[in-house]
Ligand SMILES: *[C@@H]1O[C@H](CO)[C@@H](O)[C@H](O)[C@H]1NC(C)=O
């Protein structure tokens with residue numbers, strides 16, 4: 001279920017936003033950015049990716065372009081503008097004092113989906129905005145990045161992102177981010 005091709009993403013977006021998650025092997029949360037696969041394939045731990053606050057900053061949506069930029073930090077909370085101690089924050093490009101939070105680290109939940117694989121979801125309270133990060137396991141020699149897909153027009157309160165990294169592979173270990181820089 002890991003490493004499916006990018007053209008599955010429209011399906012992924014649909015499945016995700018409808019929150020009709022079909023169960024695949026699931027991953028039991030062990031920390032704000034780590035979980036253990038219940039099929040014994042190993043632990044997924046995103047903490048080796050964290051290098052700044054936030055690690056992924058001001059990224060434009062590519063799939064559903066909009067007037068926002070998005071920042072994401074796995075594991076460690078960050079603040080910018082009115083986003084305080086969040087994991088995901090959106091900043092309006094046309095109004096630099098407008099920010100929206102898409103959830104705290106504490107709200108992190110791992111969900112399994114047969115089409116997407118594993119999704120790390122965050123929820124903001126009380127707005128119920130959702131930050132959803134698809135975890136895509138890639139080989140070490142492949143490009144690593146956070147791609148912001150965007151907000152599906154039908155589910156404007158959910159920002160969907162895809163994290164491509166060897167750190168998204170079960171059992172990757174602490175050196176999984178080495179090819180990042
Ligand atoms: C953010 O976290 C810091 C450190 O835990 C805490 O001191 C601060 O009060 C928090 N701010 C908000 C707005 O929750």
Ligand SMILES: *[C@@H]1O[C@H](CO)[C@@H](O)[C@H](O)[C@H]1NC(C)=O
Nearest residue numbers: 082092094095096097098099
């Ligand atoms: C920019 O956003 C802030 C915060 O939401 C709001 O108070 C302000 O009115 C906005 N400014 C404009 C020009 O829309």
Ligand SMILES: *[C@@H]1O[C@H](CO)[C@@H](O)[C@H](O)[C@H]1NC(C)=O
Nearest residue numbers: 006138142143144145147164
């Ligand atoms: C992000 O990484 C994926 C997987 O390695 C790759 O297919 C895609 O082209 C990359 N995107 C960018 C913008 O670099």
